[in-house]
Amino acid sequence: MTICIISASTREHAASKNVAQYINHHLQSLNPDGQTSLLDLHQANLPLWQEGATADAKIEQQLQHAQGFVFVVPEWHGMVPPAFKNIFFYFNACFAHKPVYIVSVSAGNGGRYPISELRMSNYKNSFINYIPVSTIVDHVNDTINDQGEFIAETDFIAQRIDEGLQFLLQYTQALSQVRESAIFKEGRFKNGL
Numbered sequence: 001m002t003i004c005i006i007s008a009s010t011r012e013h014a015a016s017k018n019v020a021q022y023i024n025h026h027l028q029s030l031n032p033d034g035q036t037s038l039l040d041l042h043q044a045n046l047p048l049w050q051e052g053a054t055a056d057a058k059i060e061q062q063l064q065h066a067q068g069f070v071f072v073v074p075e076w077h078g079m080v081p082p083a084f085k086n087i088f089f090y091f092n093a094c095f096a097h098k099p100v101y102i103v104s105v106s107a108g109n110g111g112r113y114p115i116s117e118l119r120m121s122n123y124k125n126s127f128i129n130y131i132p133v134s135t136i137v138d139h140v141n142d143t144i145n146d147q148g149e150f151i152a153e154t155d156f157i158a159q160r161i162d163e164g165l166q167f168l169l170q171y172t173q174a175l176s177q178v179r180e181s182a183i184f185k186e187g188r189f190k191n192g193l
Helices: 015-030 057-065 082-095 113-121 156-180 182-186
Strands: 002-007 035-040 068-074 099-105 129-137
Touching: 002 015, 002 057, 002 156, 015 035, 015 068, 015 099, 015 156, 035 057, 057 082, 068 082, 068 113, 068 156, 099 113, 099 156, 113 129, 129 156, 156 182
Parallel strands: 002 035, 002 068, 068 099, 099 129
Antiparallel strands: none
């Protein structure tokens, strides 16, 4: 089972990447026989999509190979960063009937809006499956440091992330059956509703 963790910030020293590193390490301990990959949108440097744009083959292969995802998404001005939503224009089909655990990140008391924005805006054409569990890491710099280590005074967020990852692994295993089905392979209505 392969899980891809996406750090959805394009900032060089992003707190999202620190959280993604923490999640990557914890996920490896929960699923030692599985594989993880980390996609850092700062390093990916994808241009904004426009008609006729071609996808980066390495990123497409990484996303296609994944069976489940963790989206570590910062809240920028109450929204999902545009560079993150950009990946759905390039790689929409890579997410079909694959589960996603959303972890939203904020330096302050924010982080709520990206969860609802993602849940309502990109599922139609991508057929993405957001699991019902999500986690908000507010005051992120007091929770996970720049080495990806958990530093909060209480373990509440660590427990939430642990729960979310364990559910993600279960959903990933269960949805593999859907992706093996004849109706999935048929792909009758490629644009959703």
